[in-house]
Amino acid sequence: MEYKVAVAGATGNVGREMLDILAERQFPAREVVALASSRSAGVEVSWGEKTLKCRPLEHYDFSATDICLMSAGSVVAREWAPKIAAQGCVVIDNSSAWRYDANVPLIVPEVNADAAAGFRGRNIIANPNCSTAQLVVALKPLHDKATIRRVVVATYQSVSGAGKEAMDELFAQTRAVFVSDTIEAKKFPKRIAFNLIPEIDVFMEDGFTKEEWKMMAETKKILDPAIKLTATCVRVPVFIGHSEAVNIEFARPISADEARAILREAPGCLVIDKREPGGSITPHEAAGEDATYISRIREDSTVENGLSLWVVADNLRKGAALNAVQIAEVLVNRKLIAPKKKAA
Numbered sequence: 001m002e003y004k005v006a007v008a009g010a011t012g013n014v015g016r017e018m019l020d021i022l023a024e025r026q027f028p029a030r031e032v033v034a035l036a037s038s039r040s041a042g043v044e045v046s047w048g049e050k051t052l053k054c055r056p057l058e059h060y061d062f063s064a065t066d067i068c069l070m071s072a073g074s075v076v077a078r079e080w081a082p083k084i085a086a087q088g089c090v091v092i093d094n095s096s097a098w099r100y101d102a103n104v105p106l107i108v109p110e111v112n113a114d115a116a117a118g119f120r121g122r123n124i125i126a127n128p129n130c131s132t133a134q135l136v137v138a139l140k141p142l143h144d145k146a147t148i149r150r151v152v153v154a155t156y157q158s159v160s161g162a163g164k165e166a167m168d169e170l171f172a173q174t175r176a177v178f179v180s181d182t183i184e185a186k187k188f189p190k191r192i193a194f195n196l197i198p199e200i201d202v203f204m205e206d207g208f209t210k211e212e213w214k215m216m217a218e219t220k221k222i223l224d225p226a227i228k229l230t231a232t233c234v235r236v237p238v239f240i241g242h243s244e245a246v247n248i249e250f251a252r253p254i255s256a257d258e259a260r261a262i263l264r265e266a267p268g269c270l271v272i273d274k275r276e277p278g279g280s281i282t283p284h285e286a287a288g289e290d291a292t293y294i295s296r297i298r299e300d301s302t303v304e305n306g307l308s309l310w311v312v313a314d315n316l317r318k319g320a321a322l323n324a325v326q327i328a329e330v331l332v333n334r335k336l337i338a339p340k341k342k343a344a
């Protein structure tokens with residue numbers, strides 16, 4: 001059975017990764033269509049060995065397409081996801097537009113694949129925020145063992161999480177520092193080169209940022225509404241790879257050795273945890289990889305049943321494109337959708 005798949009946002013950071021991952025994982029697609037804004041009509045992108053020419057999303061007829069992997073931002077998703085879904089094409093959206101809708105499942109396949117069946121409400125499935133995706137992959141197996149009560153997390157998020165223009169800004173500013181040129185900040189509120197910025201997304205009334213709120217709300221929706229989570233999200237001058245310093249309080253005792261053994265067996269996790277110089281994973285090493293890496297696993301004696309760990313993943317892959325393709329695989333492998341008939 002082969003499916004017709006559209007990638008909307010195909011010229012973007014996440015869209016290009018989606019096309020690569022569909023090819024790498026040999027997703028059963030008979031045809032892949034690349035869509036972007038009308039500005040990019042005719043721009044060429046790769047799907048495996050094939051070159052695809054981008055078409056404008058607004059003129060595309062989805063009635064013969066089975067799955068739309070969408071990474072074109074919230075504004076586009078809010079308007080277009082329902083229109084695409086109404087044409088019988090399942091939308092897997094990467095933006096925050098649909099994540100908190102009670103009729104839209106929010107899925108990380110290693111954690112809550114069973115909830116994907118709920119997509120029929122709106123024909124839309126949401127992909128979580130990049131920081132949440134890697135966090136819940138690491139938390140789920142520990143939660144199953146000892147029940148998490150509270151999580152305190154500080155993130156170190158790469159610029160690719162803010163799109164391709166943000167990567168260009170880090171590059172341009174870094175170059176400007178070396179050649180003593182003027183440093184321009186357009187995408188970020190302050191200089192990001194050789195610096196870091198303790199705010200991601202807009203401020204909420206309580207002083208937290210929207211990115212921090214997303215981590216809290218999405219962890220509850222995906223993993224367990226009883227988990228309390230507080231976050232500080234920080235943008236750092238790294239191109240690809242989000243890192244997280246995580247402190248967890250459990251209901252029951254769990255040792256660092258137990259946690260290490262559980263995480264070694266857990267789907268999607270890879271433990272790199274040598275207590276020696278260079279024995280931990282860094283974002284540079286996680287870039288281009290599929291795993292969620294866990295290092296620095298240690299007991300925290302300042303709280304009851306406490307553990308600390310370091311979690312790193314490629315935000316464009318597990319944080320976005322890979323997770324979206326894994327969701328599509330769940331739909332196919334569990335026979336939740338059947339391909340539409342190929343047009344004669």
Ligand SMILES: NC(=O)c1ccc[n+]([C@@H]2O[C@H](COP(=O)([O-])OP(=O)(O)OC[C@H]3O[C@@H](n4cnc5c(N)ncnc54)[C@H](OP(=O)(O)O)[C@@H]3O)[C@@H](O)[C@H]2O)c1
Nearest residue numbers: 009011012013014036037040071072073095161163164320
């Ligand atoms: N980057 C991450 O780590 C990450 C993680 C999780 C979720 N996400 C989400 O994924 C989405 C895309 O992120 P990104 O990093 O790939 O951004 P990006 O690099 O800026 O790419 C944005 C894409 O959206 C397309 N687009 C913009 N306006 C459009 C329109 N009116 N109609 C059709 N296509 C349009 C762009 O096409 P043009 O080139 O034609 O403008 C481009 O292909 C965002 O919602 C983001 O929040 C990103």
